[in-house]
Amino acid sequence: MAIVGAGPAGLLLAALLARHDIDAVIVEQRSAEYVLSRIRAGVLEQTTVDLLREAGVADRCLQEGLTHDGIELSFDGGLHRIDFRALTGKHVTVYGQTEVTHDLMRSRAGANLTTDYEAADVEIEGFDGEHPVVRYVRNGVVQELACDFIAGCDGYHGVCRASVPREAITTYEKVYPFGWLGVLADVPPVRPELIYANHERGFALCSQRSKARSRYYVQCSLDDQVDQWSDDAFWDELRRRLPAEIAEAVTTGPSIEKSIAPLRSFVAEPMRFGRLFLAGDAAHIVPPTGAKGLNLAATDVGYLARGLAEYYLEGSDAGLDEYSARCLSRVWKAERFSWWFTSLMHRLPEAGAFGFRLQQAELTYLVGSRSASSALAENYVGLPI
Ligand code: APR
């Protein structure tokens, strides 16, 4: 098995396969340090934690992860809790994606399994036939990896999806006319649970990594540059978008990371091309509002690992043949939820004042309706697999 990309999708796939003694080589274009330096979200569905446990890498997540039984929505100066536990019997775990990646890397290094970092000029071929090959240059030497299957876990900008003939793939995309300016700071979170804020100045999110480290976001223009935003300007804008008593309670401090991320919805169909399987961001992107990115990548590789185990251990193609349809059914539900939650919580330039009032009406209905709150809770904690 050749896996292209050592992000959470590639590393988790390799860890799940190792549990079945199915060997895999991971080929990653960047260094391990670079992969670990990327700041990403950190809300895990129970299905993702179960897959980490199945892969034997859940210990630190179970010890240090924070169990969250709900989220809070703020709009029109008020705060409203969505009680996941009461509405679904389930919870989510707040544990940074960087920590997940770290745990997977450490487990792989501990088992002396091969990850070729800093692989240049990665190419894939032969996946439409019987003999797929991954070719790349490492330390100036051309490497050629012959394998049975290739897992394209190389993200949105990777080589794997780009290597599929145009006529064999259909893509769907929506780019949102705003971004998220995010700040990471070693300050205690303002609330024990996440706050998603709808405000006429734009969306805001109060999230966290631990009881001493917080992650905050404000909706910003795509024309904005990070260096236009001083820490003070960020904290002031964040507080303007929160109910007064919450704004007063925000502990501010110097940012240890600050970046702007665009928002995109993207799906590629199908997710299998002969002996090439796409997983994670290589096949789909969701706007971060629903915290589905990492969780979708995890369930993709959960399905793929199961299909490969059936193939190698039971001689059955069933799981591999169903892989694409199974993933896409889940992907489109998460795309719909992420698009809906993004549209509800963000200031939509084209919607005007009427659109903003409609959002207020929908939010008022939602927090007052058990069935509407349940739908939000069900999708947020993760639909059954
Ligand atoms: N050759 C080898 N590796 C590559 C190539 C290439 N041509 N192109 C990209 N990569 C590597 C990247 O350097 C990265 O480490 O593939 C990896 C892809 O990792 P991610 O982008 O993290 O994607 P994925 O593992 O699918 O994780 C999805 O990441 O972006 C978040 O919200 C998203 O949480 C989701 C998760």
Ligand code: PHB
């Ligand atoms: C984060 O903690 O970075 C985070 C949490 C929830 C989201 C998006 C990002 O929906």
